[in-house]
Amino acid sequence: MGQVILDKVSMKFGDFTAVDNVSLEIESGEFFSFLGPSGCGKTTILRIISGFNRPTSGTVYISGSSMEGIGPNKRPTALIFQNLALFPLMSVADNIAFGLEVKNIGRNDRRKKADELLELIALTGYGDKNINELSGGQKQRVAIARALAVEPQVLLLDEPLSALDLKLRQHMRSELRDIQKKTGVTFIYITHDQGEAMTMSDRVAVMSAGKIEQTGTPEEIYNHPSTPFTASFVGENNLFRGRVISASDGMSVIDTPCGRFTGVNTDGHKQGDEAAIFIRPERMTVADSTEENGQNIFSSTVSRMEFEGSFVNLFLKKACADREISVNMMNSGETGRFRQGQQIRIAFSPEHSRVMKADGKIS
Amino acid sequence: MRSSKNILNIFLTGYMVLFFLYLFTPLMFMTAAAFNSSSFPTFVPWQGATLSWFETLFKDRILWGSVLNSVIIGAGVIALAVPTGLAGAMLLTSRGIRGRGFLYALMVSPILTPGVILGISTLIFWDNIGVPGGIFLTIIGQTAYISSFCMLMFMARLQRFDRTLEEAAMDLGATHKQVFRKITLPFLRPAIYSAVLIAFLQSFENYNTTLFVIGAETTMTIRIASMVRLGITPEINALAVLFILFTILAAVLYEARRRDEARRAEAAKEAEERESDTVQNLRLDMQTD
Amino acid sequence: MKDMLLRYGRFITAYILISCTVWIVGLVIVPQLMMVDYSLWYRDETAVQKRLEKMNVLEDRLLMIDSDIAAEKYLDHPDQAKIDSLDAEYESLSAEISKMEASETSAVKKYGMKNYMTLFSNTLHRSVFLKSIWSSVVITLLAFAICYPVACYLAFSVKKQTAALLFLGLVIPYWVNEILRTFAWLIILSYKGVLNTLLMKAGFISQPIDFLNGNVGVLAGMAYAYVLFMVFPMYNTLSTLDKNQIEAARDLGASWIRIHRRIIIPYAKPGIAVGSIMTFMLAAGTYAVPAILGGTSGIWFTQIIYSWFFDGGNWNQGSAYAFILLLLCVVFIAFMMRLFRVKMEDMAK
């Protein structure tokens, strides 16, 4: 049984539903991320787990017991706030030991624990400094140490890296992962940055408009997206809209303005449904020969090219698709042969293409 | 264009000089008269310098008794109005309060109500329960409006408060009371000091409300007013001199503190700049790692 | 409410609610309602008279019974039945009298607008009331005229440092007691005071002028006492005005008057509104300044109220006048808020 269980949890603010019937299980010791665009309800879920918001309906279980009616100060969770919320009037050590102070643990024990944690976050000797004397990354680590000091079973982190600059962010990613490994605490991590979610997590839940779209390992999410939202939100994806003309054997054939394509039927749609087929830019190749080999083939015109060093992006006129189509290929030394306005043929394989029902708008 | 602006500035500066003269000349006359041996408080004609009026002042038992009353009332008002004002501010800065605008208007209305009205209504109310005018009633009457002043000060501070600090503390296991004692109150400390100071000054100053509820007792302000109306002697001037000296002293102290704070803010800013250097260094460290 | 419970917990929330309720209901609303109640009833003098007469009749009868009983007892063969019946009558009468005594106030309490009518029928009171209103308006306008350049100067013409120092200079006279500030003007304006002495020395007048018997002294003293309540709010709002706006307008060739009319004054509205309300309220509600500087003819409405309470002993009448003063201030506040289109929330200093 999972350590944190959300059972049909919903949260309404007036008429607005911020979290919509979310059910999910998070295992002990897992690094679990919620990934979603701004305003999709990530913070609200975290606040429900930590007890600051009471869900309108549904129940949260932690380590097997229902959290209903249990306040944030009595839950075995610790939350790292989006803005860190370090206490500005206390020293670094006092911040870290605050959770012990309120449990009336003696000064010496507190100091010892603070020193231990300072060592863990590589800030030994910083205990007597003022919070304002720390840099952004140091504050970040102090916030983590403060949360770990109460020895929580679950650590909740709300976009903890968003205030840092790029370099520091990347540095902190590995540091966070290390801390999680060392302590073995379950991490529930919130981010709208897919790079973070993908590199750090054991599992990721993709969220949109209060709902969970898909849960899985980073590979599953990236390679086998199961909803149009996941497909287009995580990584780059090309898409062709059309109508399903046959659906069998787990594969579907879809008629699009660019041609008739075959792909994996991801959601069990039926013949005649409005659908879209998704294919990653790096899964497309330029087809030299005229033979098809069961591949999906279409032709288009090069509208522009981006040279990025190790690889090259080709952009094709969107004549037959909703959006511009991009093709991403390794720089093999002969990409120079493409010209703007050149007519080319593109091939992609059905097993990498994913067909799913899409009657609405796809973000 | 330029010259017209200059003329304007000269005009404005002249105006300011006149304005300050207007403010301070009466106070200077009052001060000068305290040292004139004339038994009427004036400095023309000058009848020789004397400190005897200060002596009279220090020997004035009734006056010092009334000062003591004022201090007692001030302490009582602080004890009631500061916590009440804090409660009001906490109420109004909470989310999801229905009719906040109306409540706010209600809670600042005592400031906008003439003091005599507060005095009269307090007098009538307590007279009905059989409590006559006196020190207690004065404390009650003044608290009604001084609480509003305190509330405004606390609100200004609370609006700058980062609520996630409270949540963080609670998340770490603190009870509501611990959060209040260890996080909210320390943040409010400067506002508490100024609220105490303002509450005391307002109470000490008050005349209009006190007049109706003081009963047979007397406060310093009431005493001065009756001295002024029935037979003025330069003793009052001597008192005024003490007042002015005290005020100037307080003003100087305040200014010194303000400058000190400004300097500290400057230092903090420099530290921040240094911090961004540190981040720079950290980044270099990482790159060399 | 739910938010407060989550944030502060049961104990502190209960404290907040109780404390605010006691304050607003117990110290402000109920006493003022009681004042209004007082203003609406009066002692019905004819009823008082009637009641007194009736009580006199009863008491006379009581004396008679008393002597009758005594006479009966004096007889050799007193008629016990007669004594008993007289005794019974005596008992019931004295009970009635003590009941009437106990209900003394309520019996003659009569609700009506009589106390308010007094203000219209008494020409002296009416004229003092009107004079208090217009004088307060004049003082408010005067204070605005005096303070506007000062606030502008502090906000725009000097550096922040200098402004802070000058500001302190303003605070000093403000901290000196209101009574003492007024007293300073008494020294200047009194019959043997500074101004008269100087004017006579200079030969402008041969007889001292009695400044203190009339409105001149009151107006001068009040303007002085309350001028600063106009400066502070105005400076507070003006100091947050972005000076670039003024520069931009000047670059566009806006005239000096136009800049004030189109940019500065509209921006300063909340400050002007607060300053005006405070000044008007203080002026209309002052007791000390006219009492000290007004002599016998510079009497103020508040002084009439005071004398209803402590000289006339008619609290009902005084309450009616006090309520009229309160209404006046409410009307003035509403008027200023409409005129300047500001809300209560904008006015917090």
Ligand SMILES: Nc1ncnc2c1ncn2[C@@H]1O[C@H](COP(=O)(O)OP(=O)(O)OP(=O)(O)O)[C@@H](O)[C@H]1O
């Ligand atoms: N207390 C509240 N009252 C009303 N609406 C709220 C409240 N808290 C959050 N919301 C709404 O719920 C939605 C989800 O908010 P939430 O903070 O969970 O988003 P988020 O996914 O964390 O976004 P971000 O990435 O910007 O932090 C938002 O539209 C927000 O406006």
Ligand SMILES: [Mg+2]
């Ligand atoms: Mg968020």
